[in-house]
Amino acid sequence: MVYSTGGSMASASASQLRSLFAHILVYSEVSNPLALWEKHWEMMSDDIPLRAAASLKMPKLHINKDDLHNYVLYEVEILLNQCGRTLGDFALPSLPDDLLLDLANRLIMEERNYDRESLNEELSHLESKMNVKQRRIYELIRDSSSNNRTELLFVYGHGGTGKTFLWKAIITCLRAKGKIVLAVASSSITSLLLPLGRTAHSRFKLPIDLTDESMCNINKNTQMAKLLESTDLIVWDEAPMNNNRCFEALDRSLRDILGKKNSPFGGKSMILGGDFKQTLPFHKKGKKSTIVRSYITSSYLWQEFKVFVLTENMRLMQPWLTPSEKERNSAFSAWLLDIENGEVGTRDLEDPVNSNWVKIPNTYCVPDDDDGLANLISFIYPPETLQNPSATELQQKAIVFPKNDAADTINKMVVDMVGGHVTTYASYDTATPQGNDGGESELLYPT
Known part of the structure; x- marks a missing residue:
């Protein structure tokens, strides 16, 4: 930082400016300390992101303006305490109770490590592409987050109806506001399609060998527990692939960690999504009845969810497609849906209830x-x-x-x-x- 001193130029680091500010408060009679703070605090913050990233062993750290403000305020308070004074002595803002815990929690800082300006620019682009059904779900989650209202949704749609697009829009919207969104999926491949997605087993420490009493391997008063407390929304893609015991284990764990025994998922909002006509829970040598009983629809939690259905195929709306390509893709999409609905093919004589023989048209081969x-x-x-x-x-x-x-x-x-x-x-x-x-x-x- 460069500033003028009686016609000559001098320079000072951010930490030196903080020290100067504290000494001015203590040893000079400042008529309005709050106005002086609000005018100059950003000049005292240049070194904070680098120091925070180094302490958390992260290569780069975006700290939103509110957190940065509090971080600098904390540094000033330390300097004031050394002189036997406090922030309150000068009518400066008080520090949030959990500030230090949050700033020291690598998991929380990772989930807040976003450039909000870039996210807002991306969000404008995403919002312009939403169809009516997507926008309804998007606005429901956005408003519930703003009003601290819990929502449990299941979004159903076949491939191409824009589920992943919707997740990205919702996640971008909330993260642009400084909210924490945990984006998970059932498989590692699917998780790569989500912004900073993880597999559900990895994120929530779910046991592989699940029982009706299983809980996540997360203890209270840990960084992971604090992350869950600070989370605003959980997005879980390809949910039908998971055994319902996965969701029940997370439900029991969140109720315990958050101390809300009577609230599903401890009062946290959650969006599940997927297509029941695609890959379902795997059971080694399991019978059809066993697989059906493991669906999330068989869980005691299912009644808590509102179900939304996406039907419009967004892949047909791509602007670069020619009319002939759109027509071809539309026919292929309709053919796939007919197969899903059992409307194409002839019954297999050995298993007429569950199996059809489908002849693939040469144009698709x-x-x-x-x-x-x-x-x-x-x-x-x-x-x-x-x-x-x-x-x-x-x-x-x-x-x-x-x-x-x-x-x-x-x-x-x-x-x-x-x-x-x-x-x-x-x-x-x-x-x-x-x-x-x-x-x-x-x-x-x-x-």
């Missing part, structure tokens, strides 16, 4: 010959895309296979087509074996 995989890759990833890849374009494309072996084969072919140096990154999280299933856990959840 890649010819099954020696060059089939190469043709598929070239169709999804043209040579110009692989030679000059961009994150924006690659995010719009995917090749999905039901088995890892096929996916590995295609990945190798794509890497060979791209050329250049290859670097492989393995995930850090690993599954903890339960009982004697160490080999099975390693097989199902590889590094």
Whole structure:
């Protein structure tokens, strides 16, 4: 900081300015200390983000203006205390009770580490693209957050109806206001689609071997417990993939941690979303009845949720699509929905109740010959895309296979087509074996 002293220029660091401010208060007669503080406090804050990031071992830290104000105020109070004075002696604002706990809590600071100005710019873009049903849900959550009202919602919609888009808009809106939103999903792949998303098991410390009495491995008076107390909303994507015991374990834990035994999820707002026609809870050698009983709809919690349904396919609204592409995509989307609803195909004679034989139209097929995989890759990833890849374009494309072996084969072919140096990154999280299933856990959840 540079300032003038009788015609000459001098400089001082933020910490020196704080010291100067404290000494002015103590040893000079300031007629209006609050006005002096409000005019100059931001000049005393330059070093705070770097110091806070270093203490929390974070590479970079965005501190919102309110927290930054309180942080500088705390530093000034320390200086005043050394002179036997307090903030109250000069009619300066008092510090929030939990300020130091929050600033020392890495988990909380990570969830507040956002550039609010950028988020507000992004939010304006997202709001302009919402359809009527999305906006209704968005405004319900936005208003409930502003009014400290609890909402439990389940948003149902088939692929392409904009569930992930809606999550992003809601998360961006609340984080732009300094609220804490925990974004989780049932699988690591899905969690990557959420802004700073995590898997539900990782975020909430859910046990793998769940029972009717299970609780999250979170103790009271810990940083994680404090994070949950400070959380405004939980967004849980692909919820139908999880056993209902996951939600019940979180419910019991939140009621216990927050001390609200009679409030579902301890009074925290939650949005669950997904499609019951997609992947459902997995049970080793489980019967259909066992799987159905594990749905969240079979849980005592289900009656607490309001259900909303998204139906409009947002993928057909992309502005860069030509009329013929929109028509083709619309027909493909309708065909997929007909399969989901059991309206396409002929009954399997061996299992007529549960299974249909579906003939895939040739227009949706890649010819099954020696060059089939190469043709598929070239169709999804043209040579110009692989030679000059961009994150924006690659995010719009995917090749999905039901088995890892096929996916590995295609990945190798794509890497060979791209050329250049290859670097492989393995995930850090690993599954903890339960009982004697160490080999099975390693097989199902590889590094």
